[in-house]
Amino acid sequence: MNPLLFALFIQASETTAQGPLSRLQNGPPLSTFMTLSFLLFILGVAGVLTRRNIIIIFMSIELILNAVNLNMIAFSRYYQLAGGGNIYTGQIFTIFIIVVAAAEAAIGLGIVIAMYRNRETVKIDEIDLLKW
Amino acid sequence: MLHPGVETYLFYLLAFTALIMAIFVVTARSAVHSALFLISTLITVAGMFVLLHAEFIMGVQILVYVGGVMVLFLFVIMLVNVKEEETESARIFTGQQWPAIILVFLLGAGFLFSMSRLRTDGDTLSNSEKLAAVTAAKARVAVVAGGGSHNTQEVGAALYNQAALPFEIASILLLVAMVGSVLLARGRRQEKTLDGPPEV
Numbered sequence: 563m564n565p566l567l568f569a570l571f572i573q574a575s576e577t578t579a580q581g582p583l584s585r586l587q588n589g590p591p592l593s594t595f596m597t598l599s600f601l602l603f604i605l606g607v608a609g610v611l612t613r614r615n616i617i618i619i620f621m622s623i624e625l626i627l628n629a630v631n632l633n634m635i636a637f638s639r640y641y642q643l644a645g646g647g648n649i650y651t652g653q654i655f656t657i658f659i660i661v662v663a664a665a666e667a668a669i670g671l672g673i674v675i676a677m678y679r680n681r682e683t684v685k686i687d688e689i690d691l692l693k694w
Numbered sequence: 695m696l697h698p699g700v701e702t703y704l705f706y707l708l709a710f711t712a713l714i715m716a717i718f719v720v721t722a723r724s725a726v727h728s729a730l731f732l733i734s735t736l737i738t739v740a741g742m743f744v745l746l747h748a749e750f751i752m753g754v755q756i757l758v759y760v761g762g763v764m765v766l767f768l769f770v771i772m773l774v775n776v777k778e779e780e781t782e783s784a785r786i787f788t789g790q791q792w793p794a795i796i797l798v799f800l801l802g803a804g805f806l807f808s809m810s811r812l813r814t815d816g817d818t819l820s821n822s823e824k825l826a827a828v829t830a831a832k833a834r835v836a837v838v839a840g841g842g843s844h845n846t847q848e849v850g851a852a853l854y855n856q857a858a859l860p861f862e863i864a865s866i867l868l869l870v871a872m873v874g875s876v877l878l879a880r881g882r883r884q885e886k887t888l889d890g891p892p893e894v
Contacts, residue, residue: 590702590705593809594709595746596809598709598712598713600802601713602712602713602716602735602739603801604798604801604802605716605717605719607794607797607801608720608794608798609719609720611790611793611794611797612720612787612788612790612791612794613720613786613787613788614785614786614787614788615786617728617767617770617771618719618720618725618728620767621719621728621729621767622719622720624736624759625716625719625720628735628736628739628759631751631755632739635742635743635748635751636746638746639747642747648852648856650848650852650853650856651852651856653748653750653751653849653852654849654857656748656751657751657754657849657853658857658860658864660754660755660758661864661867661868662864662867663759663763664758664762664763664868664871665868665870665871667766667767668766668871668872668875669871669874669875669878671766671770671875671879672876672878673878674770675770675773675774675878675879676878676879678773678774679881679882684774686788687788
């Protein structure tokens, strides 16, 4: 691992704001972004596990994917600040995640429409034909 | 040029908004409200991308997510049209609260564990080493910071130089998704026209 990136990473996880590396960037440390991303992620997980409406479950999945995107972009930015090599890899990953999310939403909502036509419901506990 | 501390205040404002809106996404009774709150979350996350100097991703987020995916969601909500859910007595949660709580706490424990390991194990660099690292990085950032943002240009160049094959695969994925969603969402009359008369 790049020692410079490592130093920045350690600094980002420290609670004190007075370290020498905190003056490098004006924004909040990396750990703050990771915490926000984590909170969005667990909200999405809670939505997927507890909601009955399948469309809201899809929206929670979008929330999870966005949390991952935020994490990717934050790491990309702090890697850039640390003078890393391929600084746009995180952003390219994010573009592909957005592409896959769009495809997933189109297919998933197509399935929802097909299911609503056959079963007249979007409640996941009423769609239990494969449950034993 | 922004005041040095203003990015932090903007970050906390956006983060607070995003979290509140995300809570409303999960707990809103009507699916339409949920979709509108999700749009707010996506826009605040886009604002955070600006703070992280990823302007192109911000544009993609607004255009693709807010303009494309969420409009698709709203169309499907209108097609499916569940009125029953909006009455106060209807159940909006499955009975899976306990598995959800356990999983969330496990994830939280894992997150805190990994973050605390990072904090204790890593501080092996001396202060002078850190300072040298900062000076070198500052010099590099100063070179990058001159002039306006070239984010879109550089992301495009990186996309075509380093990720040309995944880019082509993504186009095939989108084609398959397009054909698949047309096939899945067609109506009964279209099915009959396409499949021809039933064989005897």
